[in-house]
Amino acid sequence: MNELLLKVYQDLEGSLGILLIIMVIIEWIALIIIQKLESNKEGFVNLLSFIIDSIPYFFLGRIFIFGTMVWCYEYKLFTVGYEWYIWIACFLLYDLMFYVFHYLGHRVRLFWCIHGVHHTAKEMKLTVAVRGSFLGILWTPLNFIWLPLLGFDPFMVFIVHTFGRFYGVYEHVNENFVGKQRWLEWLLITPSVHRAHHSSDHEYLDRNYGETFSIWDHLFGTFQSEFTDKKMEYGIMDDTIDGENFWQVQTILWKQLWEDVVNAPTFMDKLKYIFKPPGWNHIDGGKLAESYREEALKERKLQLTK
Template sequence: MKYKNTQLTFLNKKMPDFPNIILYAIPFFILAMLLEFYVTIKMGIKTYEPKDAFSSIAMGLGNVFLGFGSKALVLLVFFWVYDSFRLLEIPIVWWSFVLLFFADDFAYYWFHRISHECRLFWASHVVHHSSKHYNLSTALRQTWSGGFYTFIFWLWLPLIGFHPAMIMLQMSISLLYQFWIHTEAINKMPKWFEAIFNTPSHHRVHHGSNPIYLDRNHAGILIIWDKLFGTFQPELESERVNYGLVKNINTFNPIKIAFIEWVYMFKDVFSGNKSIKDRLQYLIKPPGWKHDGTGKISDELREEWLETNSKQ
């Protein structure tokens, strides 16, 4: 009976009239990429490769298309938690959006960090890191599978009383902010900005496959979380960023880009002579982990780099 009442509550819920800002931003994305392409040519930076850029755009379009299903699922779950279990009722006013800004960004940091430290989440997030180029089209290289399960990192927001529509809007704002930081056309922002916010310099580090840059700078909008939790790494003048993965997948096929890590992961889980514990650990251990000790995770690669480059 309670579930039926929850259904009716959801169906009769008056949704705040918030715009879908991602759809409205698509023309801006196109214009920004054209401008960046022009600027980087003038700067002598070869940052675009046609096949790679078209792959990224295809991944972005797929994400938007599948997003209609995943966002409906997320909204249903958020409303279920909000209607059935919320601890408070936070009003939709200006100060609640300020609180939500920080709460959402905190949730994003941990989602992003765990997506690099747990292979089950890496299987969807790896898509975003699969390009060996770094430009605004790379920002569009989004997962086709993550939207259906990574929302669990935000479940505490409707639980404490934030309205689901507010949460979805703030998640879109965060995603929109992160578009502009995928560029080499901007070197550094003012020092005060670099100290507080995520910037192109900070995010270039995040996309680096150099050992010193692996799994650093997981920020969404605010870089303060990385500094607080020990995952911050500045971009070094002596260490040019190499974009992509430790082991690149070397394909422009959107289907392969979207699902190849899932195939690799399940192959590791179900093949060979392994204990049940080892099979499960292929889902929860970081990328690079091997049950026989032959693999290396990012922390180990970083330690080796630091030992070799300690004088620098």
């Protein structure tokens, strides 16, 4: 049974990888044809980051991901079966956990050093979906590898994860191909909604954490629809990071964290730099994303009333 599950896992990963490559190539060629491709180099950095991110999965995926899931299923707390509503429950729980860990990826600086690599791209296109950190295996699988402990068959989780990732790639599609779909935003993370998540404009900071469903963002107050009166800028707020520099993209967030930890005056301050949100400092607490966002939204409201 375990060998069968392993084969399913490998086949799903392989099939998804091939499908992603096909989608990326088609969009890349289309952007060139319509003369909307801003940076070939950044696209290659995205793909190189994908390769570096994938290497640990190739060598450790069988042990870290598949092995953990099989172990959890052997010691499952519940027996839930395979009825249609169990599949739906699995998908919803998977997506909720994606929301939770995605939230932590933005709110805990240690995790941001891994997840932040994904946000360093300054142009939205499908290759951005695979722009990952070389340490991604330590973070990305955490939202689903423990689900078999609740009784969900690893095969079921693999299927759910595959569909979730596929949709997650689609929502990075360039804005020239999929515009704003406001009528879907109450339920789904549309490409427009996810573009807002990738924006470095202050009014969008730390919003829209869901992968497939937007219901979690609506429920927890983290939803922000795209404003259509100006073009969004993508990337992160640190203007010193070059999205076309592979080495810098992969290492600079860790370098900055290390410098802050080393220079922190007390042990508690060192820990706070690791676990507090990006932007925190030991001098005055720093200025965090919510402060930038609130100021930007107030300014926008003021401009609209003039």
